[in-house]
Amino acid sequence: MGQQHRGAVTGFALLALLPIALTGCGFGAKDDAGGAPATEAQRAPAEEAAAKSxxxxQAYLDAMAGKDVDAGRSQLCATLQAAFDDAATGPNGDFADHFTVPQATITDVRSGPHGEEVSTSITVAVGSRKATRPLLFTVTRSGADWCISGEARGGNTPEPATTP
Incomplete structure:
Protein backbone atom coordinates (compact mmCIF):
# COMPACT_ATOMS: atom_id res chain seq x y z
CA MET A 1 0.00 0.00 0.00
CA GLY A 2 2.93 2.37 0.64
CA GLN A 3 4.19 1.88 -2.90
CA GLN A 4 0.81 2.93 -4.38
CA HIS A 5 0.65 5.98 -2.15
CA ARG A 6 4.20 7.07 -3.12
CA GLY A 7 3.35 6.70 -6.87
CA ALA A 8 0.20 8.78 -6.49
CA VAL A 9 2.06 11.54 -4.63
CA THR A 10 4.82 11.57 -7.26
CA GLY A 11 2.24 11.77 -10.07
CA PHE A 12 0.42 14.60 -8.32
CA ALA A 13 3.69 16.50 -7.77
CA LEU A 14 4.60 16.16 -11.46
CA LEU A 15 1.18 17.42 -12.55
CA ALA A 16 1.44 20.35 -10.14
CA LEU A 17 4.86 21.35 -11.48
CA LEU A 18 4.00 20.93 -15.18
CA PRO A 19 2.49 24.44 -15.67
CA ILE A 20 5.55 26.02 -14.05
CA ALA A 21 7.90 24.05 -16.28
CA LEU A 22 5.95 24.93 -19.42
CA THR A 23 5.92 28.62 -18.52
CA GLY A 24 9.70 28.49 -18.26
CA CYS A 25 9.79 27.10 -21.81
CA GLY A 26 7.68 29.95 -23.08
CA PHE A 27 4.29 28.23 -23.14
CA GLY A 28 1.65 30.38 -21.53
CA ALA A 29 3.93 33.39 -21.10
CA LYS A 30 2.22 36.78 -21.41
CA ASP A 31 4.75 38.22 -23.90
CA ASP A 32 4.69 35.49 -26.54
CA ALA A 33 3.60 36.36 -30.09
CA GLY A 34 0.04 35.17 -29.58
CA GLY A 35 -0.36 36.75 -26.15
CA ALA A 36 -0.90 40.27 -24.99
CA PRO A 37 -0.17 43.21 -27.28
CA ALA A 38 3.44 44.36 -27.41
CA THR A 39 4.38 47.01 -24.90
CA GLU A 40 5.90 50.33 -25.94
CA ALA A 41 9.34 49.04 -24.95
CA GLN A 42 8.90 46.00 -27.20
CA ARG A 43 7.60 48.05 -30.15
CA ALA A 44 10.34 50.71 -30.06
CA PRO A 45 13.20 48.52 -31.42
CA ALA A 46 10.98 47.12 -34.18
CA GLU A 47 9.82 50.59 -35.18
CA GLU A 48 13.41 51.88 -35.16
CA ALA A 49 14.52 48.96 -37.35
CA ALA A 50 11.73 49.63 -39.85
CA ALA A 51 12.43 53.37 -39.93
CA LYS A 52 16.21 52.98 -40.31
CA SER A 53 15.74 50.34 -43.02
CA GLN A 58 15.29 55.42 -49.80
CA ALA A 59 18.79 56.95 -49.79
CA TYR A 60 19.96 54.14 -52.11
CA LEU A 61 16.99 54.68 -54.46
CA ASP A 62 17.68 58.43 -54.51
CA ALA A 63 21.36 57.76 -55.26
CA MET A 64 20.37 55.38 -58.07
CA ALA A 65 18.00 57.94 -59.61
CA GLY A 66 20.68 60.64 -59.33
CA LYS A 67 23.51 58.37 -60.60
CA ASP A 68 25.47 59.12 -57.42
CA VAL A 69 27.62 55.99 -57.10
CA ASP A 70 29.38 57.18 -53.92
CA ALA A 71 26.06 57.85 -52.16
CA GLY A 72 24.80 54.43 -53.24
CA ARG A 73 27.93 52.67 -51.98
CA SER A 74 27.67 54.41 -48.62
CA GLN A 75 24.28 52.75 -47.98
CA LEU A 76 25.77 49.25 -48.32
CA CYS A 77 27.42 47.06 -45.70
CA ALA A 78 31.21 46.82 -46.10
CA THR A 79 30.95 43.23 -47.36
CA LEU A 80 28.93 44.36 -50.40
CA GLN A 81 30.96 47.41 -51.33
CA ALA A 82 33.66 45.59 -53.36
CA ALA A 83 31.04 43.72 -55.41
CA PHE A 84 29.11 46.96 -55.81
CA ASP A 85 32.16 48.73 -57.23
CA ASP A 86 32.56 46.00 -59.85
CA ALA A 87 28.91 45.68 -60.84
CA ALA A 88 27.11 48.97 -60.20
CA THR A 89 28.15 50.80 -63.34
CA GLY A 90 28.36 47.70 -65.54
CA PRO A 91 25.90 47.13 -68.41
CA ASN A 92 23.16 45.81 -66.10
CA GLY A 93 24.18 47.59 -62.90
CA ASP A 94 21.91 49.78 -60.82
CA PHE A 95 23.97 52.85 -61.81
CA ALA A 96 24.58 52.05 -65.50
CA ASP A 97 24.84 55.20 -67.64
CA HIS A 98 22.19 54.17 -70.17
CA PHE A 99 19.49 53.58 -67.50
CA THR A 100 17.32 56.25 -65.99
CA VAL A 101 15.11 55.68 -62.96
CA PRO A 102 11.98 57.79 -63.38
CA GLN A 103 10.22 56.16 -60.42
CA ALA A 104 11.30 54.15 -57.39
CA THR A 105 8.89 53.45 -54.55
CA ILE A 106 9.13 51.56 -51.27
CA THR A 107 6.10 49.28 -51.12
CA ASP A 108 6.60 47.32 -47.88
CA VAL A 109 8.92 47.06 -44.87
CA ARG A 110 8.89 44.03 -42.57
CA SER A 111 11.13 41.92 -40.42
CA GLY A 112 12.60 38.89 -42.17
CA PRO A 113 14.89 35.98 -41.35
CA HIS A 114 18.09 37.88 -42.20
CA GLY A 115 17.12 41.42 -41.20
CA GLU A 116 14.58 43.99 -42.26
CA GLU A 117 13.13 43.34 -45.72
CA VAL A 118 12.32 46.43 -47.76
CA SER A 119 10.28 45.77 -50.91
CA THR A 120 10.45 48.28 -53.72
CA SER A 121 8.99 48.88 -57.16
CA ILE A 122 11.55 50.41 -59.52
CA THR A 123 10.85 51.73 -62.99
CA VAL A 124 13.90 51.73 -65.24
CA ALA A 125 13.92 53.44 -68.63
CA VAL A 126 16.24 53.04 -71.57
CA GLY A 127 15.30 55.62 -74.16
CA SER A 128 11.52 55.42 -74.54
CA ARG A 129 11.26 51.86 -73.19
CA LYS A 130 10.28 51.42 -69.54
CA ALA A 131 10.10 48.40 -67.28
CA THR A 132 8.95 48.19 -63.68
CA ARG A 133 10.44 45.48 -61.50
CA PRO A 134 10.23 44.58 -57.84
CA LEU A 135 13.47 44.51 -55.83
CA LEU A 136 13.87 43.28 -52.27
CA PHE A 137 16.54 44.88 -50.12
CA THR A 138 17.70 43.33 -46.85
CA VAL A 139 18.89 45.83 -44.25
CA THR A 140 20.79 44.79 -41.13
CA ARG A 141 22.34 46.46 -38.14
CA SER A 142 26.10 46.81 -38.28
CA GLY A 143 27.39 48.06 -34.94
CA ALA A 144 25.48 51.21 -34.11
CA ASP A 145 24.41 51.81 -37.71
CA TRP A 146 22.24 50.16 -40.37
CA CYS A 147 23.26 49.13 -43.88
CA ILE A 148 21.94 47.28 -46.91
CA SER A 149 23.23 43.71 -46.76
CA GLY A 150 21.43 42.24 -49.75
CA GLU A 151 19.49 42.97 -52.93
CA ALA A 152 17.41 40.45 -54.85
CA ARG A 153 14.63 40.36 -57.42
CA GLY A 154 11.14 40.18 -56.02
CA GLY A 155 9.56 41.51 -52.90
CA ASN A 156 6.82 41.05 -50.36
CA THR A 157 3.20 41.88 -50.99
CA PRO A 158 2.35 44.90 -48.86
CA GLU A 159 0.72 44.02 -45.57
CA PRO A 160 -2.63 45.66 -44.89
CA ALA A 161 -2.41 48.72 -42.68
CA THR A 162 -3.34 48.09 -39.08
CA THR A 163 -4.78 50.61 -36.68
CA PRO A 164 -3.61 50.69 -33.07
Whole structure:
Protein backbone atom coordinates (compact mmCIF):
# COMPACT_ATOMS: atom_id res chain seq x y z
CA MET A 1 0.00 0.00 0.00
CA GLY A 2 2.93 2.37 0.64
CA GLN A 3 4.19 1.88 -2.90
CA GLN A 4 0.81 2.93 -4.38
CA HIS A 5 0.65 5.98 -2.15
CA ARG A 6 4.20 7.07 -3.12
CA GLY A 7 3.35 6.70 -6.87
CA ALA A 8 0.20 8.78 -6.49
CA VAL A 9 2.06 11.54 -4.63
CA THR A 10 4.82 11.57 -7.26
CA GLY A 11 2.24 11.77 -10.07
CA PHE A 12 0.42 14.60 -8.32
CA ALA A 13 3.69 16.50 -7.77
CA LEU A 14 4.60 16.16 -11.46
CA LEU A 15 1.18 17.42 -12.55
CA ALA A 16 1.44 20.35 -10.14
CA LEU A 17 4.86 21.35 -11.48
CA LEU A 18 4.00 20.93 -15.18
CA PRO A 19 2.49 24.44 -15.67
CA ILE A 20 5.55 26.02 -14.05
CA ALA A 21 7.90 24.05 -16.28
CA LEU A 22 5.95 24.93 -19.42
CA THR A 23 5.92 28.62 -18.52
CA GLY A 24 9.70 28.49 -18.26
CA CYS A 25 9.79 27.10 -21.81
CA GLY A 26 7.68 29.95 -23.08
CA PHE A 27 4.29 28.23 -23.14
CA GLY A 28 1.65 30.38 -21.53
CA ALA A 29 3.93 33.39 -21.10
CA LYS A 30 2.22 36.78 -21.41
CA ASP A 31 4.75 38.22 -23.90
CA ASP A 32 4.69 35.49 -26.54
CA ALA A 33 3.60 36.36 -30.09
CA GLY A 34 0.04 35.17 -29.58
CA GLY A 35 -0.36 36.75 -26.15
CA ALA A 36 -0.90 40.27 -24.99
CA PRO A 37 -0.17 43.21 -27.28
CA ALA A 38 3.44 44.36 -27.41
CA THR A 39 4.38 47.01 -24.90
CA GLU A 40 5.90 50.33 -25.94
CA ALA A 41 9.34 49.04 -24.95
CA GLN A 42 8.90 46.00 -27.20
CA ARG A 43 7.60 48.05 -30.15
CA ALA A 44 10.34 50.71 -30.06
CA PRO A 45 13.20 48.52 -31.42
CA ALA A 46 10.98 47.12 -34.18
CA GLU A 47 9.82 50.59 -35.18
CA GLU A 48 13.41 51.88 -35.16
CA ALA A 49 14.52 48.96 -37.35
CA ALA A 50 11.73 49.63 -39.85
CA ALA A 51 12.43 53.37 -39.93
CA LYS A 52 16.21 52.98 -40.31
CA SER A 53 15.74 50.34 -43.02
CA UNK A 54 13.35 52.57 -44.93
CA UNK A 55 15.82 55.48 -44.67
CA UNK A 56 18.73 53.40 -45.99
CA UNK A 57 16.80 52.03 -48.95
CA GLN A 58 15.29 55.42 -49.80
CA ALA A 59 18.79 56.95 -49.79
CA TYR A 60 19.96 54.14 -52.11
CA LEU A 61 16.99 54.68 -54.46
CA ASP A 62 17.68 58.43 -54.51
CA ALA A 63 21.36 57.76 -55.26
CA MET A 64 20.37 55.38 -58.07
CA ALA A 65 18.00 57.94 -59.61
CA GLY A 66 20.68 60.64 -59.33
CA LYS A 67 23.51 58.37 -60.60
CA ASP A 68 25.47 59.12 -57.42
CA VAL A 69 27.62 55.99 -57.10
CA ASP A 70 29.38 57.18 -53.92
CA ALA A 71 26.06 57.85 -52.16
CA GLY A 72 24.80 54.43 -53.24
CA ARG A 73 27.93 52.67 -51.98
CA SER A 74 27.67 54.41 -48.62
CA GLN A 75 24.28 52.75 -47.98
CA LEU A 76 25.77 49.25 -48.32
CA CYS A 77 27.42 47.06 -45.70
CA ALA A 78 31.21 46.82 -46.10
CA THR A 79 30.95 43.23 -47.36
CA LEU A 80 28.93 44.36 -50.40
CA GLN A 81 30.96 47.41 -51.33
CA ALA A 82 33.66 45.59 -53.36
CA ALA A 83 31.04 43.72 -55.41
CA PHE A 84 29.11 46.96 -55.81
CA ASP A 85 32.16 48.73 -57.23
CA ASP A 86 32.56 46.00 -59.85
CA ALA A 87 28.91 45.68 -60.84
CA ALA A 88 27.11 48.97 -60.20
CA THR A 89 28.15 50.80 -63.34
CA GLY A 90 28.36 47.70 -65.54
CA PRO A 91 25.90 47.13 -68.41
CA ASN A 92 23.16 45.81 -66.10
CA GLY A 93 24.18 47.59 -62.90
CA ASP A 94 21.91 49.78 -60.82
CA PHE A 95 23.97 52.85 -61.81
CA ALA A 96 24.58 52.05 -65.50
CA ASP A 97 24.84 55.20 -67.64
CA HIS A 98 22.19 54.17 -70.17
CA PHE A 99 19.49 53.58 -67.50
CA THR A 100 17.32 56.25 -65.99
CA VAL A 101 15.11 55.68 -62.96
CA PRO A 102 11.98 57.79 -63.38
CA GLN A 103 10.22 56.16 -60.42
CA ALA A 104 11.30 54.15 -57.39
CA THR A 105 8.89 53.45 -54.55
CA ILE A 106 9.13 51.56 -51.27
CA THR A 107 6.10 49.28 -51.12
CA ASP A 108 6.60 47.32 -47.88
CA VAL A 109 8.92 47.06 -44.87
CA ARG A 110 8.89 44.03 -42.57
CA SER A 111 11.13 41.92 -40.42
CA GLY A 112 12.60 38.89 -42.17
CA PRO A 113 14.89 35.98 -41.35
CA HIS A 114 18.09 37.88 -42.20
CA GLY A 115 17.12 41.42 -41.20
CA GLU A 116 14.58 43.99 -42.26
CA GLU A 117 13.13 43.34 -45.72
CA VAL A 118 12.32 46.43 -47.76
CA SER A 119 10.28 45.77 -50.91
CA THR A 120 10.45 48.28 -53.72
CA SER A 121 8.99 48.88 -57.16
CA ILE A 122 11.55 50.41 -59.52
CA THR A 123 10.85 51.73 -62.99
CA VAL A 124 13.90 51.73 -65.24
CA ALA A 125 13.92 53.44 -68.63
CA VAL A 126 16.24 53.04 -71.57
CA GLY A 127 15.30 55.62 -74.16
CA SER A 128 11.52 55.42 -74.54
CA ARG A 129 11.26 51.86 -73.19
CA LYS A 130 10.28 51.42 -69.54
CA ALA A 131 10.10 48.40 -67.28
CA THR A 132 8.95 48.19 -63.68
CA ARG A 133 10.44 45.48 -61.50
CA PRO A 134 10.23 44.58 -57.84
CA LEU A 135 13.47 44.51 -55.83
CA LEU A 136 13.87 43.28 -52.27
CA PHE A 137 16.54 44.88 -50.12
CA THR A 138 17.70 43.33 -46.85
CA VAL A 139 18.89 45.83 -44.25
CA THR A 140 20.79 44.79 -41.13
CA ARG A 141 22.34 46.46 -38.14
CA SER A 142 26.10 46.81 -38.28
CA GLY A 143 27.39 48.06 -34.94
CA ALA A 144 25.48 51.21 -34.11
CA ASP A 145 24.41 51.81 -37.71
CA TRP A 146 22.24 50.16 -40.37
CA CYS A 147 23.26 49.13 -43.88
CA ILE A 148 21.94 47.28 -46.91
CA SER A 149 23.23 43.71 -46.76
CA GLY A 150 21.43 42.24 -49.75
CA GLU A 151 19.49 42.97 -52.93
CA ALA A 152 17.41 40.45 -54.85
CA ARG A 153 14.63 40.36 -57.42
CA GLY A 154 11.14 40.18 -56.02
CA GLY A 155 9.56 41.51 -52.90
CA ASN A 156 6.82 41.05 -50.36
CA THR A 157 3.20 41.88 -50.99
CA PRO A 158 2.35 44.90 -48.86
CA GLU A 159 0.72 44.02 -45.57
CA PRO A 160 -2.63 45.66 -44.89
CA ALA A 161 -2.41 48.72 -42.68
CA THR A 162 -3.34 48.09 -39.08
CA THR A 163 -4.78 50.61 -36.68
CA PRO A 164 -3.61 50.69 -33.07
Missing amino acids: RERV
